[in-house]
Amino acid sequence: xxxxxxxxxxxxxxxxxxxxxxxxxxxxxxxxxxxxxxxxxxxxxxxxxxxxxxxxxxxxxxxxxxxxxxxxxxxxxxxxxxxxxxxxxxxxxxxxxxxxxxxxxxxxxxxxxxxxxxxxxxxxxxxxxxxxxxxxxxxxxxxxxxxxxxxxxxxxxxxxxxxxxxxxxxxxxxxxxxxxxxxxxx
Amino acid sequence: xxxxxxxxxxxxxxxxxxxxxxxxxxxxxxxxxxxxxxxxxxxxxxxxxxxxxxxxxxxxxxxxxxxxxxxxxxxxxxxxxxxxxxxxxxxxxxxxxxxxxxxxxxxxxxxxxxxxxxxxxxxxxxxxxxxxxxxxxxxxxxxxxxxxxxxxxxxxxxxxxxxxxxxxxxxxxxx
Numbered sequence: 001x002x003x004x005x006x007x008x009x010x011x012x013x014x015x016x017x018x019x020x021x022x023x024x025x026x027x028x029x030x031x032x033x034x035x036x037x038x039x040x041x042x043x044x045x046x047x048x049x050x051x052x053x054x055x056x057x058x059x060x061x062x063x064x065x066x067x068x069x070x071x072x073x074x075x076x077x078x079x080x081x082x083x084x085x086x087x088x089x090x091x092x093x094x095x096x097x098x099x100x101x102x103x104x105x106x107x108x109x110x111x112x113x114x115x116x117x118x119x120x121x122x123x124x125x126x127x128x129x130x131x132x133x134x135x136x137x138x139x140x141x142x143x144x145x146x147x148x149x150x151x152x153x154x155x156x157x158x159x160x161x162x163x164x165x166x167x168x169x170x171x172x173x174x175x176x177x178x179x180x181x182x183x184x185x186x
Numbered sequence: 187x188x189x190x191x192x193x194x195x196x197x198x199x200x201x202x203x204x205x206x207x208x209x210x211x212x213x214x215x216x217x218x219x220x221x222x223x224x225x226x227x228x229x230x231x232x233x234x235x236x237x238x239x240x241x242x243x244x245x246x247x248x249x250x251x252x253x254x255x256x257x258x259x260x261x262x263x264x265x266x267x268x269x270x271x272x273x274x275x276x277x278x279x280x281x282x283x284x285x286x287x288x289x290x291x292x293x294x295x296x297x298x299x300x301x302x303x304x305x306x307x308x309x310x311x312x313x314x315x316x317x318x319x320x321x322x323x324x325x326x327x328x329x330x331x332x333x334x335x336x337x338x339x340x341x342x343x344x345x346x347x348x349x350x351x352x353x354x355x356x357x358x359x360x361x
């Protein structure tokens with residue numbers, strides 16, 4: 001379908017940039033940082049195209065481990081090898097870890113206050129919306145295909161609605177989807 | 187068998203990390219089951235509170251893992267849980283990507299990528315749907331979620347504004 005691209009990326013990204021940009025992503029993402037990572041990598045910094053980011057995310061999701069950490073590892077490695085991977089992952093995780101532990105300590109003390117609990121509920125509701133919106137955006141990259149929207153819908157119904165165990169759904173759906181992609185290549 | 191809480195944490199999260207194909211949100215039900223019912227680390231209410239906190243705090247969803255570790259064994263527990271959850275899988279991802287890149291233009295790789303993309307989108311939409319069902323308990327809360335989706339798709343406003351506005355509405359007791 002698409003022309004093969006060469007491994008060396010167009011953008012030059014330093015170790016310092018990897019650390020600081022992922023630090024910003026980690027600190028601005030509430031209730032999940034993937035939408036913020038996509039925004040940073042594709043829109044703000046232009047490190048990857050929309051499709052390249054979807055490819056990275058697909059890989060990160062298919063491999064075990066937290067998706068966003070895998071995304072940081074893959075992007076860090078792509079631009080700066082092992083040090084880049086560590087810099088991106090450290091930038092992403094260290095400060096949020098400190099903040100969340102401080103918050104947890106404080107929350108234990110103030111959870112009785114209705115306003116505190118209400119604010120947390122509000123953030124959760126909006127954060128769910130951010131995840132949904134990211135899904136809709138990414139859906140555009142597969143919308144032009146005939147079969148990909150069908151696979152997407154099946155995955156959604158199986159996992160989101162029917163709540164089948166993830167491992168079984170992936171074990172059934174991924175080989176099938178790859179087989180379809182293989183038959184329809186060229 | 188050593189029964190130190192730290193060893194237990196490391197073992198549990200190492201196992202969970204290998205199951206977490208599809209991300210941190212995908213293991214939440216399994217994590218809840220183990221932490222509350224199997225290992226009796228905490229009550230269901232405790233877990234729900236930690237989950238809400240991980241949603242409301244800045245940072246990746248995987249921080250729920252740090253909070254569970256913290257609840258079990260303090261700051262050391264948080265660090266042990268995070269290292270067990272992220273360390274081995276990061277090494278695996280690094281290694282795998284290196285191999286993957288060598289076959290960058292192989293037809294099978296392209297097919298795998300085209301096959302995985304729609305599954306990925308389906309999983310993200312599922313996460314959003316399941317999170318919405320878990321977090322929204324009132325019509326105004328669903329309205330906030332829906333409005334957020336709309337604003338993200340139709341404007342270029344920074345998402346932090348939407349989160350701040352939602353926090354404000356919640357603090358005023360409107361949700």
